[in-house]
Amino acid sequence: HATLKEIRKAPEGIVKAQEAFELIKNEVKLPKNILYIGCGSSHFLSQLLAMATNALGGKGFALPCSELMYSKEYYAIDSPELLVAISRSGETTEVLKAMDVLNIKKLGLTAYESSLSKKADYALIVNTPEDSVVMTHSFVAFYFAYLQLLRESYGHPTFNPEEVSELARGVLEKEEYIKDIVDEFDFSNVIFLGSGILYPVALEAMLKMKEMAIFWSEAYQMFEVRHGFKSIADENSLVVMLVNDPFDWHEKLVKEFQGQEAKVLVVGKESLNANYHVEVPQVDSLLVPVAALPVIQLLAYYKAVKRGMNPDNPRFLDKVVRW
Ligand code: F1P
Structure with missing residues (x-):
């Protein structure tokens, strides 16, 4: 499948991301107050970038394009100095229209010379075109390219691309381990949990499951799930916990789900006595998404295959959403 090939390109995507960053780093210095927009996966990426902006000392806010167009009065958009518009294709109708809403400078984050890059004042073009309908390694590459630009702009040392x-x-x-989980445990729903920078990753995981595997999935901020939502978890559920800095509550949460007979997969440094564990080495917390994203993409891919779906051609979906 083309989709699997694209997922496996994450390491080379990082190299392309670094090249894209190098090309624009002398031209663009990001301001502190930034509004991020995108649709679908690109919206979840906009949430990741807004959080990274906040963590590095700026002020980031993320909105789906359509919300900026039609409902902006309900959101605390606080005089942004730059609009960052994200779109893999650079041709999504909503993103192009939403760029007209605010009369401020625009940066386009995209994979191609496209309508988006032409319309924007600056373009960060990460050369990661994908054959897959759904966004996979380009998501990781876009994140890393922009993260480098944020760090450079705000006076933090950039990351070593080879290490990333x-x-x-x-x-x-x-x-193989991820495939085995899916083969061994035929779960009938999946809940993704993440906190802070890992929450948008959980949302993206939820979307990947729906897009690729046409499969029911949910996502919550880690401990929010205990407040009612956990009632749906039973012996047929897989709970995926994306954990950066574990403390005693995480292990308690694993036990709580196991008490409901759900199985837990922890993606993080420690296994926390979960049923399954994909280890992520000790890295800067802003790099954990780079490790977690391919894991959840593979999980969705193998679930799709297990269910007899074709992730290259998901039903009802288009690669570019136009209106
Ligand atoms: C946005 C998007 C994708 C999604 C699907 C439909 O595309 O919502 O995130 O996976 O393929 O389009 P883009 O604006 O990033 O090209």
């Missing part, structure tokens, strides 16, 4: 590429390669080596 190696991080992605390391988790991709767990492909």
Whole structure:
């Protein structure tokens, strides 16, 4: 499948991301107050970038394109100095229209010379075109390219791209283990949990399951799930916990789900006595998404295959959403 090939390209995507960053780093210095927009996966990426902006000392806010167009009065958009518009294709109708809403400078984050890059004042073009309908390694590459630009702009040392590429390669080596989980446990629903920068990753995981495997999935901020939502978890459920810095509550949460007979997969440094564990080495917390994303993409891919779905051609979906 083309989709599997694209997922496996995460390490080379990091190299392309670094090249894209190098090309624009002298031209663009990001301001502190930034509004991010995108649709679908690109919206979840906009949430990741807004959080990274906040963590590095700026002020980031993320909205789906359509919300900026039609409902902006309900959101605390606080005089942004830059609009970052994200779209793999650079041709999604909503993103192009939403760019007209605010009269401020725009940066386009995209994979191609496209309508988006032409319309924007600056373009960060990460050369990661994908044959897959769904966004896979380009998501990781876009994230890393922009993260480097944020760090450079805000006076933080940039990351070593070889090390980050190696991080992605390391988790991709767990492909067989991830496939085995899906083969062994025929779960009938899946809940993804993540906190902070890992929450948008959980949302993206939820979307990947729906897009690729046409399969019911949910996502919550880690401990929010205990407040009612956990009632749906039973012996047929897989709970995926994306954990960066574990403390005693995480292990308690694993036990709580196991008490409901659900099985838990922990993606993080420690296994926390979960049923399954994909280890992520100790890295800067902003790099954990680079490790976690290929894992959840593989999980969705193998679930699709197990269910007899074709992830290259998901029903009702288009690669570019136009109106
Ligand atoms: C946005 C998007 C994708 C999604 C699907 C439909 O595309 O929602 O995130 O996976 O393929 O389009 P884009 O604006 O990033 O090209």
